[in-house]
Amino acid sequence: MIEPRTTKTGKTYYLVRVKSGRELAASKSFDTKRAAEAWERQQKHLIETGRPLAPKRSYTLNELVVTFLAVRAEGNPHTVDTDANNLAALPQAMLRRPLASVQAGDIRSHLLTQLRGGKAPATVARAKTTLSALFTYADEQGLLHQPHPVRTMKKIPELGAAAQRAVNPNEIPSPRRVAAALATLRQRRSDIADVFEFMSLTGVRWGEVRAIRVHWLSEVPFPQLNVERSHSDRYAEKGPKSWRGTRPVPLSPRALVIFRHYATGKAPDDYLFTNQHGGQLSVGVARKFPLGFRRHALRHYAASTWLRLGTPLHEVAEYLGDEPRTVLAVYAHVLGExxxxxxxxRLAESESADRGHLGVTQQNPGLGR
Structure with missing residues (x-):
């Protein structure tokens, strides 16, 4: 109900009182009747549906993105940066559109475009997670008045859990390719070549290798690296991305030689690998010396090597800091080999036995004579 009233100075204002049943739910005064009517309409809708009215058509997806990023700015720095990068990849034409016009098909089309553009399924899956959080936030704020675009979109098979974890066999360099890349690099910077070789022998991630301290080595009952921390560039040091915290990685003779060489003359808490000025390694230096394949492929190379040598699946999982089921999904093709x-x-043994029984020689496998 809207009641026009007058102040002592003669100014007219409008008092709005909204009831829920017989109870007064809200009241507010306005200078204009139009503003009073708009507010009354909003409050009645809120009481009836539990949701605010849909935002005006001019409220754009870009405005939602700006608000969302501002609200999350104090969160985990790595997550904040990832979300910002994922949202920056949204097409400008979509960002300019009214929020209410963005549908599930638009989001699916955007994700498929990223996949077809060569982005890894895991990367696109992370972008999907960001977009889901964006629209969930809009829903919580009463801004989403259409079905949740991410939750209701048709599934993309490539973004399934197993599909995004699987590694393309072509992404794992062969031993000959790794050796050639390291030999070429060693002619330019032998220390960086040693870092990359150590990664290929231990499966440690970039953030972990730059965080290695001298005291991480234990040699009883056998040489192993105890991965305790990870330090990605530009972010605070933290525990490794492992399912059980610190993890042991047995060191091969060559890996032990590299470790001991760089540990010589250093204190237990010193970084094992450093730059030419004695400071911590940075990804900027690593990027100056490309291998011809991704640095992370060295981790896949190590895991594949262990599996081909017959190392049990659960042991490989422990060395990588992953769960066995994850290793099974990622390296299924190696196990299949x-x-x-x-x-x-077994086929060869069976055929050999059959030839022996039939009196068939290897040179004359039998043509049905």
């Missing part, structure tokens, strides 16, 4: 190799070996 061993199974196919064993199958071919």
């Amino acid at each position: 061993g199974q196919r190799r064993d199958h071919l070996h």
